[in-house]
Amino acid sequence: MSAEIAIGRKGRAAGRHGAFGDAAFKTLTLAFAVLVLVVLAGVIASLVLGAAPALEHFGFNFLITEAWNPVTEKFGALAPVYGTLVTSAIAMLIGIPVAFGIALFITELCPNWLKRPLSIMIELLAAIPSIIYGIWGLFVLAPFVQEHIEPALIDTLGAVPGIGLLFQGPPLGIGVLTAGFILAIMVLPFISAVMRDVFETVPAVLRESTYALGAVVLPYARIGVFGGILLGLGRALGETMAVTFVIGNAHHIHASLLQPGTTISAALANEFTEAVGDLYLSSLIALGLILFVITFIVLALAKLLLIRLEKQAGS
Amino acid sequence: MIPLYARRRLTNRIIIGLSIAATGFGLLWLVMVLGTLLINGASAIGPALFVQMTPPPGSSGGLLNAIAGSLVMTGIATLIGTPTGILAGTFLAEYARGSQFGELVRFINDILLSAPSIIIGLFVYEAMVVRMGHFSAWAGAVALAIIMVPVIVRTTEDMLRLVPSALREAAAALGAPKWKVVVMVTYRAALQGMVTGVLLAIARISGETAPLLFTALNNQFWSTDLNRPMANLPVVIFQFAMSPYADWQVLAWGGALLITVSILVLNITARILAAWSSFKS
Numbered sequence: 001m002s003a004e005i006a007i008g009r010k011g012r013a014a015g016r017h018g019a020f021g022d023a024a025f026k027t028l029t030l031a032f033a034v035l036v037l038v039v040l041a042g043v044i045a046s047l048v049l050g051a052a053p054a055l056e057h058f059g060f061n062f063l064i065t066e067a068w069n070p071v072t073e074k075f076g077a078l079a080p081v082y083g084t085l086v087t088s089a090i091a092m093l094i095g096i097p098v099a100f101g102i103a104l105f106i107t108e109l110c111p112n113w114l115k116r117p118l119s120i121m122i123e124l125l126a127a128i129p130s131i132i133y134g135i136w137g138l139f140v141l142a143p144f145v146q147e148h149i150e151p152a153l154i155d156t157l158g159a160v161p162g163i164g165l166l167f168q169g170p171p172l173g174i175g176v177l178t179a180g181f182i183l184a185i186m187v188l189p190f191i192s193a194v195m196r197d198v199f200e201t202v203p204a205v206l207r208e209s210t211y212a213l214g215a216v217v218l219p220y221a222r223i224g225v226f227g228g229i230l231l232g233l234g235r236a237l238g239e240t241m242a243v244t245f246v247i248g249n250a251h252h253i254h255a256s257l258l259q260p261g262t263t264i265s266a267a268l269a270n271e272f273t274e275a276v277g278d279l280y281l282s283s284l285i286a287l288g289l290i291l292f293v294i295t296f297i298v299l300a301l302a303k304l305l306l307i308r309l310e311k312q313a314g315s
Numbered sequence: 316m317i318p319l320y321a322r323r324r325l326t327n328r329i330i331i332g333l334s335i336a337a338t339g340f341g342l343l344w345l346v347m348v349l350g351t352l353l354i355n356g357a358s359a360i361g362p363a364l365f366v367q368m369t370p371p372p373g374s375s376g377g378l379l380n381a382i383a384g385s386l387v388m389t390g391i392a393t394l395i396g397t398p399t400g401i402l403a404g405t406f407l408a409e410y411a412r413g414s415q416f417g418e419l420v421r422f423i424n425d426i427l428l429s430a431p432s433i434i435i436g437l438f439v440y441e442a443m444v445v446r447m448g449h450f451s452a453w454a455g456a457v458a459l460a461i462i463m464v465p466v467i468v469r470t471t472e473d474m475l476r477l478v479p480s481a482l483r484e485a486a487a488a489l490g491a492p493k494w495k496v497v498v499m500v501t502y503r504a505a506l507q508g509m510v511t512g513v514l515l516a517i518a519r520i521s522g523e524t525a526p527l528l529f530t531a532l533n534n535q536f537w538s539t540d541l542n543r544p545m546a547n548l549p550v551v552i553f554q555f556a557m558s559p560y561a562d563w564q565v566l567a568w569g570g571a572l573l574i575t576v577s578i579l580v581l582n583i584t585a586r587i588l589a590a591w592s593s594f595k596s
Contacts, residue, residue, distance in 0.1 A: 025494030029406035032399050033420045036468065039461055040423050043434060046441035101337025109331055110338075118338065120586065125345050127582050128575060129522020131549050132352065135556045135571050139564075140351050185344045192341070231429065238431020240525040241553065265433045265525065272440075272529050288437045292430070299426045307422075 047292055050285035053278060062286060068251035068267075070276070075283035077290055079251040083176065083261040084291065087243060088236040090180025090257070095187045095236075096229055102188070103195035119196070126189035134245030137182045138174075142246050145181070146173025150258055153177075168256040172248070177257040179247040183239055187232035194228025195221075198309065224309040230302035238295050240265035264291040349575070356572025359565045364573075369535055369551055372560045378570050380537045384545040385521070388452055388531060391541075392459035392520055397513050399460070400467025407468065408475035409497055421472070428465035435461050436526035444530060452538075452545035455531025462523060463516040470512025474505040507592035511585045518581035522574050524549035548574055 054075065055062060065076020106118055150171030158167040198221045248260020249270050262270075264287045275281045363377045370376025403420070411417025439458040444450055478501050486496040502509070532544035533551060548570045555567035 019492070021494045022492050025497070026406075026410055029402045029410060032402035033406040033411070033417075035399060036403055036420055036424050036427065036464065039438075039464070040427060042442060043430075043438045046438045047434070050437070050441050098337045098340055101334040102341050104330070105334040105338045109334060121345055122338075122341055124579070124582070125341065127518060127578055128345075128348060129524070129549070129578065131522055131524045131552055132348065132571050132575055135552060135567060136348050136351055138556060139355070140347070185341075188341050234429050238433065240431065240433045241549075244553075245556070265431060268433050268437070269525060269528055272437075273532065285437060285441075288434055292434050295429075295431055295434075296426060299429050300422075303422060303425050 043292065047285060047289040050282060051289040052282070054282035054286040057279060058283075062283070063290075066251070066253055070280050073277065073279050075280070077264075077283075077287055079253050080262050080264045080267045080287055081290060082253050083179075083247065084237055084263040084265070084294075086176055086257070086261070087180040087183055087247070087263055088233060090177065091183035091187055091236040092229065092233060094181065094184035095191060095232060098184070099188050099191035099195060099228075099232070100225075102192040103199055106192075106196055107199040119193075122189050122192060124189075125185065126193075130186070130239060130241040133182050133186055133242035137178065137242060137246040141182065142173035142178050144173075145178050146171050150177070154258070165255045166257045169254070169258050171258060172260065174246055174248040174260055175258050176247065176254075176261045179243045179261075179263070180257075182242045182246060183236045186239060186242060187236050190235055191228045191232035194231055194306070195225055198224030198228065201309070223305050223312070227302045227305035227309060230298050230305065234295050234299040234302060237298065238265055238291060240269050244269045264288070352568070352572050352575055355565075355568040359569025360572065364566075364569050368537055369546060369555075369566070370562065371535070372558065373562060375562050376566070378548065378551065378566060378573070380534065380546040381548045381551040381570065382573070383537070384452065384531070384534070384547040385549070387539075387541075388456045388459060388527075388545065388547060389517060389521060391453075391456035392463055393513070393517055395457065395460040396463030396467060396516065400464045400512075400516070401471050401509065403464070404468040404471025405475065405497060407472040409493075409501070424465050424468050427461075428469060431525075432462055432523055433525035433528075436529050439526065440529040447542075449542070450530065450532035450544045452531050452541040452543065455527050455545060455547065456541075458526035458530045459520040459523060462520050462526060466516040466519055467512050470515065471505075471509050474508030474512065475501055477508065478504045507588050511589045511592075514581050514585040514588070518578045518585070521578050521581070522549060524553055528553075 058065070058075065062075065062077055063081070064078055065074070066078045067074045067076050068079060069075070102122060106115055106122075110118060150167075150173065153167045154169075154171060158164050201224070202221055243263050244266040247262055247266050249262050249266055250260040251262055251267070252259075254261065268284055268288060272281075272284050275284055363375065364379075365377060365382065366379055367375075367377030368380045369378060403424075407417050407421055407424075411420070435458055439454050439461070443454040443457060447454070482500055482504055483496050486500040487493070491499070527547055527550050531547055531550070533554065534544045534546040536546075538545055552567045552570045552574070555563035555570070558564065
């Protein structure tokens, strides 16, 4: 009772005012946090609704049809899905070992004064926007690949039975291989940044004892490295502009990596604003839905692995 | 034992050699991309670039309408995205530590951070362009804002978490209600980090092309009407570079150089700010 008198009327008023302000501020921030979930829900809803007409019309066949013919309105996702997966696979094949080498060099080998500038330069690769890689790929990389790399590949690997099928046909410069190569450069910084962080979390005691035994720090870091790879894969799958410039945009599946192809995102970028007819538009949105589902699964998996690593490092 | 030792030393040398080669490989592309950009873009940079409109095929011109359009849409996106991202990030850092709902928001936010930007374009197309019946600068700005938000949420949360609890407790002990502690103490302590996040988010959207393709579209003319399609640098670069006209291709290089330089400047400013704030604490 006496305490209440001591606080006085003014104090109590301020307390109540503060409580109201607290509740209001908390609700405000909560509302915007909910907004993040709303955006995701909106993305899913709009893709599903937009894709529904095409999926109802073609059914499961949409996934296994290669044809993409706006005139006869026959659409199938097989060619762009194939292109998306193959270009990303090439990107991973080149990107993972290189990113691993970079991360290893920065954490374990390079002198201390070089660490920061080197990390920043590799991170700048991620700051360069997709469209810049695209214009560079179209005017610089593709002609170079056409003149020097592809003829060499055709002459050497192209003659080998089996994998030779991957390197057949005229050297065009534009095609699946060039797109995959650009993607590899683009995902490098993402993968190597995660790997670098992971290598740095390896406890010093563990590191020293493995040195003593002559072993590598890799086993401890396996989860994190895999998470980083998946993160890079998620980026590669959805990358749009750079691929659109150099893949040639042909809705065909060729065994040869030197031939033009298309990816989901390249098909969207090229055709969406010019699509005439509801079924055409809906088929494109259905492609978008497929891309979203694939990248969501890959990114969610990456995130779960990295969270597990964080808990492991924390405990 | 000697051969084993020799073998290990050899393996070690090979691995060192390979990792140096990998680093060189990564840096080579950075130098190549920036180098060609500088060489090809420099010839396009001149007063005309900043005072003339995008030309019809086969004639020379500039990028004034595209530059203005990009600035307008990036500006609106920043005005929408910054408060949204900061408030959501504040919730995660101040009110949702250890809560399951917070974990969920953080998880979804991280997925949106890496989600393909073309999907965001599709979403805004369905949600705004179809409903309004036309492409518009508003739709473009909203698409860019949606791409900014996850970046700002993430950096805001990280920066707020770095603020020592002792600061919050001291303010609370003086009788400040929690919202005042957050706004007047925590925000102030984390200000530089938060500004860094916003700058990085602006850098991220300045080159985004895919989400603008089906939202803002493009406009060959000067337009200040936010309800109509608006020219913007990334889409102009895309169209001009893919065209067969030499004049357009030169302009595309000029635009590409312009975007890259502004992004690098934003990035470097952000880094200096971040380094300065960590130096201070």
